Amino acid sequence: xxxxxxxxxxxxxxxxxxxxxxxxxxxxxxxxxxxxxxxxxxxxxxxxxxxxxxxxxxxxxxxxxxxxxxxxxxxxxxxxxxxxxxxxxxxxxxxxxxxxxxxxxxxxxxxxxxxxxxxxxxxxxxxxxxxxxxxxxxxxxxxxxxxxxxxxxxxxxxxxxxxxxxxxxxxxxxxxxxxxxxxxxxxxxxxxxxxxxxxxxxxxxxxxxxxxxxxxxxxxxxxxxxxxxxxxxxxxxxxxxxxxxxxxxxxxxxxxxxxxxxxxxxxxxxxxxxxxxxxxxxxxxxxxxxxxxxxxxxxxxxxxxxxxxxxxxxxxxxxxxxxxxxxxxxxxxxxxxxxxxxxxxxxxxxxxxxxxxxxxxxxxxxxxxxxxxxxxxxxxxxx
Numbered sequence: 158x159x160x161x162x163x164x165x166x167x168x169x170x171x172x173x174x175x176x177x178x179x180x181x182x183x184x185x186x187x188x189x190x191x192x193x194x195x196x197x198x199x200x201x202x203x204x205x206x207x208x209x210x211x212x213x214x215x216x217x218x219x220x221x222x223x224x225x226x227x228x229x230x231x232x233x234x235x236x237x238x239x240x241x242x243x244x245x246x247x248x249x250x251x252x253x254x255x256x257x258x259x260x261x262x263x264x265x266x267x268x269x270x271x272x273x274x275x276x277x278x279x280x281x282x283x284x285x286x287x288x289x290x291x292x293x294x295x296x297x298x299x300x301x302x303x304x305x306x307x308x309x310x311x312x313x314x315x316x317x318x319x320x321x322x323x324x325x326x327x328x329x330x331x332x333x334x335x336x337x338x339x340x341x342x343x344x345x346x347x348x349x350x351x352x353x354x355x356x357x358x359x360x361x362x363x364x365x366x367x368x369x370x371x372x373x374x375x376x377x378x379x380x381x382x383x384x385x386x387x388x389x390x391x392x393x394x395x396x397x398x399x400x401x402x403x404x405x406x407x408x409x410x411x412x413x414x415x416x417x418x419x420x421x422x423x424x425x426x427x428x429x430x431x432x433x434x435x436x437x438x439x440x441x442x443x444x445x446x447x448x449x450x451x452x453x454x455x456x457x458x459x460x461x462x463x464x465x466x467x468x469x470x471x472x473x474x475x476x477x478x479x480x481x482x483x484x485x486x487x488x489x490x491x492x493x494x495x496x497x498x499x500x501x502x503x504x505x506x507x508x509x510x511x512x513x514x515x516x517x518x519x520x521x522x523x524x525x526x527x528x529x530x531x532x533x534x535x536x537x538x539x540x
Contacts, residue, residue, distance in 0.1 A: 231408035235363075245275050337388045350374075406512065
């Protein structure tokens with residue numbers, strides 16, 4: 158089918174061509190971080206796609222941004238190393254003061270300041286964000302933070318971090334979603350001065366961490382928006398995040414389909430290409446159908462977002478369909494390659510591990526179903 162944003166896609170493909178499979182295979186083997194790749198994207202301005210031109214960005218919409226991340230994954234990369242830079246700034250853009258936006262957004266757009274990290278999840282709260290225990294107490298012109306976060310990604314490769322902390326105890330608010338606030342944390346000052354970072358080794362080569370706050374002091378001017386409204390600010394940015402994650406899954410899905418089809422057309426067993434066998438060809442074809450359908454739902458979410466219309470249902474459905482389609486394509490690709498699919502040199506096993514993450518994060522399948530059941534179908538709330 159015809160692709161939207163053809164010019165953007167062509168440029169991303171050209172950039173990704175400088176970082177072939179061997180590059181990402183080596184980074185994965187070393188459990189490293191693709192610094193050169195990330196720097197190239199930032200220098201070219203691609204991660205500033207959604208920052209308005211007034212602040213030095215490209216002023217593009219969510220649809221264009223989704224095409225960028227899709228192409229990264231479709232060319233064999235992993236946008237999980239960079240996507241935070243693209244959407245984390247949205248909280249600042251929508252709810253920060255003009256002074257904060259003037260201070261942070263131009264260097265973020267220029268690629269000299271990284272805002273790759275967001276600290277929300279906690280070990281005892283999980284996806285029930287209203288149960289977070291990390292506190293930020295106002296003392297004069299500063300807030301003092303104590304608590305713990307988990308699954309906080311890219312902290313070691315970021316300059317700024319968005320932090321959600323409770324500023325009013327639960328017992329003193331009318332609704333449990335009230336009393337939380339958003340802060341900008343300068344990691345260059347915080348780490349080692351009240352903030353300690355413990356890396357979490359995981360099945361994907363993804364830099365994620367557990368954080369410990371011990372009387373970390375944050376200037377009061379780093380409060381984003383109004384105190385106590387942080388939970389709403391976080392929710393406000395989830396539609397963009399889920400839609401962009403969907404785009405990455407779609408990129409993965411196309412990668413798996415294309416690799417499987419190529420291998421099935423070349424691999425000869427019993428005197429014929431294995432792709433002539435319906436048992437091989439049909440799962441690949443079905444995977445392609447599912448990826449195409451997910452892509453259309455992704456654009457439905459993007460279009461509504463870019464028009465300023467509610468898109469919660471579309472964003473959630475796009476994320477679910479895309480993650481599911483990518484995983485089914487991954488299975489079809491691995492099965493097509495047989496034993497060679499487990500060999501690192503074919504890159505299937507690496508991408509297989511990477512794409513499995515998105516059935517779990519940044520929102521699980523069951524929570525998506527819960528959202529659709531309640532907000533679309535009008536069923537009673539399940540939690």
